[in-house]
Amino acid sequence: MQAAKNALRWRLLLLSCLLLESSSQDFGGQTQFICTSVPKNMDICAATLQNSVPGDDVKTTVMQLRETVLQQKETIMNQKETIRELTSKLARCESQSEPGDARPGGRRKDAGSKNTMGDVSRGPADTLTQLSQTLQSLKQRLENLEQFSRSNNSVQANSLKDLLQSKIDDLEKQVLSRVNSIEEGKPGLRNETEQRGRVESTLTSLHQRITDLEKGQRENRPLDKFQLTFPLRTNYMYAKVKKSLPEMYALTVCMWLKSNASPGVGTPFSYAVPGQANELVLIEWGNNPMEILINDKVAKLPFLINDGKWHHICVTWTTRDGVWEAFQDGVKRGSGENLAPYHPIKPQGLLILGQEQDMLGGGFDATQAFVGDLANFHIWDRKLSVGEIYNLATCSSKAQVGNVFAWMETSLDIYGGASKWTFEACRQLN
Structure with a gap:
């Protein structure tokens, strides 16, 4: 029994020497290890560590490696946190760069969103x-x-x-x-x-x-036989009426229009006065029906004109009870009341054809611009009768011209590439 124990001790001692020798090779073989006998009752591992200097070096190295691993682990954690932060910022940037949803329904838009050469959403x-x-x-x-x-x-x-x-x-x-x-x-x-x-x-x-x-082409034609053409939806094509409107307690506005623009034909005309950009406006913007605005109050009109054909439209209004009527091609299509009741149309304003004004004489928005042809634009300071409106729509010889504004080439200044062409309503209808 004692012999077996001694043999086991020698085997363990030999194994320790082999392990220490292997460690010396890992460190470049710069040290040597000697196997020595130990007392009978002494722990082999303790004796090995006590009598072998390289054992201390191995222990120190292990501690250093352990410390290095901990430092690398901490570095990796910091890098992961940095990566998460950068990923979050990237996601926010991508979400901000994506096109926004279409602006909800409504007529006006903030002036700060104006574009200078076209639709605000265009590049x-x-x-x-x-x-x-x-x-x-x-x-x-x-x-x-x-x-x-x-x-x-x-x-x-x-x-x-x-x-x-x-x-x-x-x-x-x-x-x-x-x-x-x-x-x-x-x-x-x-x-x-x-x-x-x-x-x-x-x-x-x-x-x-x-x-x-x-001018050489129109020397032989009357000054009222022309049309204005707005071929593009921009914010720089328009015509300006040279004189302002007087104060009015009733009115009739009539014109010929042709357009196939979608969605909405835009703004055939707008009249702004100091302090009120929407004193008198006719507009069909976005997916909304055509509207008449007086003092920023709105009435929806039952017009359907964006079929690429000429249509004659008239709107009448009186300040008493704000009663209005709408006519298309000589036929009454709708009526209502409470449209800016007891509010007279103010004078000293600016009348623009083809653009909607967000400020007096400016603030044009390409998305609200008129696209198409416009002719025979007239304004009266009274309510025309049904018969008078029918005569206008059918080119009757009894048709009258506006006593507030009559359609004449000399009454307009044109800007931005809008053009004039010869136009005779009766010939277009035949």
């Missing part, structure tokens, strides 16, 4: 598309003038046409340059607002010169 590419379409419209007018000049042998018209064609070519180069700037992300885009203003100014100048050239 530079859409703006450039609008400019290109405007240029195409001007080109079409030049082609018409070219045909006119050929038929009339007008040398002056030809020279002006060539000059305007050169101007349009320059504008097309500017549009192309802006496209390239957008694609390449050039720093020059910081001056986009200034450049956009120059382009708008050039377009207005081009329109004026083309209008002067078109």
Whole structure:
């Protein structure tokens, strides 16, 4: 029995020596270990640690490794926290960069959301598309003038046409340059607002010169035989009536309209006075029906006109009880009361065709702009009878013109590329 115990002790001692030798090899073999005998009653492990210096080194190394592992664990935890924080910030940024939901129903929008060259939701590419379409419209007018000049042998018209064609070519180069700037992300885009203003100014100048050239076409036509065309939904095409409206306790507004714009044809006209931008407005905006506003009070009108055909519409109103009536193509379609009762239409305002004013003479919003054709716009300071309105809609010889505002080319100033064309309502109906 004693012999077996001694043999086990020697085997354990030999195993300890082998383990220590292996440790010495791991550390580059710079140390050596010697197996020695130990007293009978002494613990082998204790004796090994006591008599072997490398054992202390191993213990120290293990402690250092343990400390290193703890430090790395702490570092990993910190990095995980940083990753979570960055992921959260990224998610917030992505949610803010996504397009917002459509603005809920309603007529007016905050003035701070205004765009300078089109729909508030549109980017530079859409703006450039609008400019290109405007240029195409001007080109079409030049082609018409070219045909006119050929038929009339007008040398002056030809020279002006060539000059305007050169101007349009320059504008097309500017549009192309802006496209390239957008694609390449050039720093020059910081001056986009200034450049956009120059382009708008050039377009207005081009329109004026083309209008002067078109005078040769209208020398033989009456001044009321014309239409205004607003081909694009922008916030810079409009016509301004040169004189203000008087104070009115009743009124009738009539006009010819043609549009296929959707959703909503926009704002055929708006009249603003100091302190009230919505003194008198006709608007069809978004998915809402057409509305007449007086002193910012609203009545919904039963008009359906965005089918691309000419329609004659009239709205009558009296301040007493705010009674109103709506006529389309000579037929009464609706009526009501309590529309701004006992509120007279105020004088000293500004009448704009094609845009809705959020402030006196400005604050135009492209989403509320009129798109289409407008003609024979008249205003009376009284309520027309059913027969008088029918005569207007059927081009009767008994039809009257507005005593407050009558449709005449000399009564309007046009801006932003809106154009004038010859128009005769009776001929369009036949």
